[in-house]
Each structure stands twice: as C-alpha cells, then as structure tokens.
Amino acid sequence: MTTSLSGGCQCGAVRYRVTGTPETPHLCHCRMCQKASGNYFLPLAWAPGDMLTISRGAPSWFHSSDPIRRGFCSTCGTPLFYDPISEEGVAFTLGSLDDPAALPPAANDGEASRVPFFQALCDLPSDEIGQDDLSPVITATNHQHPDRDIENWQVKR
Template identity: 45%
Template sequence: MSLDNKPIYTGGCQCGAVRFRVEGVLGDASICHCRMCQKASGNFYQPLVSIAGAKLTWTRAEPKFFQSSSFAKRGFCPECGTPLTFGDPHGIALAIAAFDHPEEIPPTVQWGIEAKLPYVDDIPSLPGGVTEDDPASVPFIASMVNHQHPDHDTATWPPEDIS
C-alpha cells in the first residue's frame, strides 16, 4: 500500500505544545479500568488505541515520560500535563481523547475490570443536558476565553494571545 492510501490521524495535548501524526491503520482500541490507568489519566478509566504497525511522528515537541511500573512507561505533555501515551513491551498506545477526531476511534474491549469503579456502568442513566440548559451557566460560558489548542495542526505554538 502506498503512503498516500494510508489513513492519517493527528492529535495532541490540551495546550498544543505536543502534537502527533499517525500514518497507517490503528490497532485495537480499548478502555482500561486498572488503578494505574485511573491515576495516570485522573479519570474513571483510560481509553487507549494501539498504534500497532502505524508510523507515529511527533510533529511538535515530544512528551515527557514516567515509568509507572517495571513494564509501563507513560507519556504526557511537559507543559500542560495531558496524558498522551502508554508504552509497554507490546508497543505504544495513544490516548483516544488526544486525537483531533476521537469520535472515529470507538473502543472495542475493556481491560482491568477488576478495578472498575462501582458506579461507572450507571453513568449513562444519570440525568444530563447541554451546558446552556443551566441558565446560571450561560453568562459564565459567554465570558469564558478558551486557551485550549484547536483540534487541528497549527503553524505556531504557543498561539498568539487574543485577549
């Protein structure tokens, strides 16, 4: 297959200091509930996708790494702390939410379910609404200035301050 026919994915951290490009077919997408992934992501679980045989290129800076166990090494943005990678002897996986289009990468399996938090399966049944449904939040949201990097590559970082 020529390079032109391979899928291309891009992504990066919240602040934009670290950006990546993946060329080729992604591997398995999963959710890990283990306690180590919970702590590394600061969340209920960590959604990851293997880059398998695809080519990963860091297009703006590179993550800093933390050896979280004798096997696992986790990468994160040294500027904003966004979790980006999980590496072990089987290869590298990227955080699904760090991709510019995470909706294109649905998880297909769950791991570490022995540590799954007891309320995770009930979350979809909780009442919910869009932010604007809360009248008290509308002025707050309208006054907010977003400093998050956009979900696409940009020519420069840091972006020029628009405030």
C-alpha cells in the same frame, strides 16, 4: 483500513500523527490508568511499530512501573501515551485525538478495577450547573489548541 489521525495535548505543545490502522481501541479500567488519567478509565489504542510520530514538541515521561512509561505534556498535563518500553509501538489516548469519535473503543480491559457504577454513567441526568455564567468568559479567553494541525501555534502558558 489505513487511516491518518492527528492529535495532541490541550495546549498544543505536543502534537502527534498516527498513520496506518491502530489496534485494540479500548477502555482500560486498571487502577494505574485511573490514576494516570484522573478518571474512571483511560481510552487507548495501540500504534504498532513506528506508526505514531511526534509532529511537534516532545512529551515528558513518567515510569508508572518498571516496564511501563506514560507520556504527557509537561506544560498542560494532558495524558498522551502508554509505552511498554520493551515492545515496538506505543498506545495513545483516544481523547487526545483531534476527532475522538474517529476511533471508538471496541473493548474493555482491566475490569477488575472498574468502578461499580460504570454501567450507570450514561443514565445520569445532564446538567450544565454554573456553565451559563462561565461560558462567555471561557469562550473569550480559550487557550486550548484547536482540533487540527496548525503550523505556527503559540502555546499559552
């Protein structure tokens, strides 16, 4: 199945497009991915070769180890890419897709570092603590890039 997916960072300074069929959509639970995302796991998929192109801006890079660099937006901090520099291709974060539901994870990786309560996360009660007070202000002052390509987007800093 050939696809065309677009995505980018929260502020819109960095945008990308994936054309083709991404491989191995998964949740990585390794400690480096936890730290890189500030989360319990990092959803990723592999874009082989030149399947992924940057359509706006340029990511900044951090070498989390000698063979791996991680791409992120230097303006808003959004984690975007996992790049094994000796391989042809790059992994991208599934949460940075304009439609994250378009590519669901199909596997888990790095399970030795998986948090012990991972299986119970979906059973937690849902609560919007404090959101009722903040929602109108957040909505009225939203600086987040919309989930679609926009030609003349102005990044709000």
